[in-house]
Amino acid sequence: MTDLLLANIRPDARQSADILIRGGRIAAIGRDLDRPEGVPVVDGKGAIAIAPFVEAHVHLDKILWGLPWHSINVPPSLRAMIDNEVAIRKDLPWGVPERAGNLMRRCVEMGSTHIRSHVDISTGYKLDNLHGVLEAWEKVKHAVGLELVAFPQTGLMIDPGTAELMEAALDEGASVIGGIDPATIDADPKGHLDTIFGIASRKGAKIDIHLHEPGELGLFELGMIAERTRALGMQGRVVVSHAFCLGDGPAHKVQRMIDVLAEAGIGIISAVPGEIGFPPMFELAARGVRCAVASDSLRDTWNPHGDGDMLDRCWLLAYRTHCRADAELLRALDMGTRRGADLLGLEGYGLEVGCEGSLVLIAGENLAQILVDRPARALVVKRGRVVAADNQWIDGEVP
Incomplete structure (x- = not known):
């Protein structure tokens, strides 16, 4: 009806x-x-x-929602956390379709009717995670829109064949090309970014890059991303998720970078992490940078927190940024609703x-x-x- x-x-x-x-x-x-x-x-x-709320960044293929409680083992590095997750996912009692379907229904229950999800693509996973999420979506697509990012979680340049699989994913249901920490994961920022921008340019896809790298390194890579965005005419089609460097980099360089992001039309998504600095979301918005909050990792091998409630995520932003006046609280609410829709280019919202x-x-x-x-x-x-x-x-x- x-x-x-x-x-x-x-x-x-x-x-x-x-x-x-x-x-x-x-x-x-x-x-x-x-x-x-x-x-x-x-x-x-x-x-x-x-x-409705807009869940602009989550990982449906990683989710453990609905399974018995999983105690979190926190390895000492990002690489170790990635490898730990790969090992655990081999022995889960439910496959991707069951787990992804559980979280999509949960997001709808809490008021989100559009999701952008990153799905892991590698020579080990091939396109299995993508197919599993799409299978789950078939049962709930009347209730929630879905946009999928082909995401090289385990590395791109260090895993030959992954780039080709990511490009193939665009023909099988994904519409966004992902990236992750070009220096830390692949040790090749130029090669990593040239590869994902090349795929996106050939296929007319959007881009969403995980950038956890802090400080000067992260700001340098943001500059590389902006340079390629402008050169390929991709303004408005590129998002950087996390961008911790905007929260912990040298203040004068962060200020200059905000202008660069606004001019290049690059969006920023933050999950409002608890232990580290994150981008100044309200300043970004005031200066013309498209930005939104999202859940990212929740109830998986990385993080036991979160329940798919974007209203809770907006509250977390308000709490972390000391919003008190009504106008401030409403700006926080916008980050999980209107601004999320603008960031993802949702028509008719x-x-x-x-x-x-x-x-x-x-x-x-x-x-x-x-x-x-x-x-x-x-x-x-x-x-x-x-x-x-x-x-x-x-x-x-x-x-």
Whole structure:
């Protein structure tokens, strides 16, 4: 069903109104709308309606969600953590389709109706992780949009054949080329970046690069990324995830780099990590850099924290950056909603006539209070179809 009338709701915490969805799109917004024959009516009971959350960076193939508790072993280096994960994933009782499906349903329950997921591609995994995530998505695609990044987690230049597999992934369901720490993982920043930009340019794909490398090294690599973005005319199509160097680099160089990022149209995604510096998200936004927050690693071999709730992630940003005034809290909420949609270029996002008929109902006083208290998601609607209520998946297709 793609037709729905939501009555007695408060769009973006404004005055009470109705929203009529026809054919999966918002057809009308107003007080006491006529009730078309045959269109289901839901009484929102005065709840606030917001456009859905956007999960802009997660790893569906790594997830352990739904499995028994996994105690985290934290190896001493990034390389050791990668190798530890590869070993553990060989013996998991569930495959990628089951685990990825669990997390996608969880994200929908908490109000996210679009996900960008990185999936590991290597000569060891080949395209198995990609195929597994796509298999899971077939069961839930009515409820959530999905964008996949071909991600060389275990290395690109040091694993000959991975580049070819990443390019093949673009013909089998991925639409974004990933990268990771060109110096630390591959010890070849130029070769790594030339390879992924070359693939993206040939295939018309977007780019999303994990950049954990700190300080001067990370800023140098951001400059290399910006240089290639401009040279290939890829402004607006490149994202850097994490970018810790913007949080711990020399202040004057960070300030210059922010201008470079804005001019090159490069987006920044942060998971708001707890133990290290992260990019100044509100300053980035104020200076024209597209940016958003996301969950990244959660409930997997890297990290036991997180539950797929983007409202919680927005609150974490607010807490870590000392947001107190209502206007500050709303800017934090934007980082998991509107700014996430802008960053990923989602068409038809919003609560206006003509937009996709997708929204989240949350009972609360106002948007600031919702962010602080993080109430249950009373209803989640995707293109006019109710897909979750009271934080519970309700579609009959779920086994």
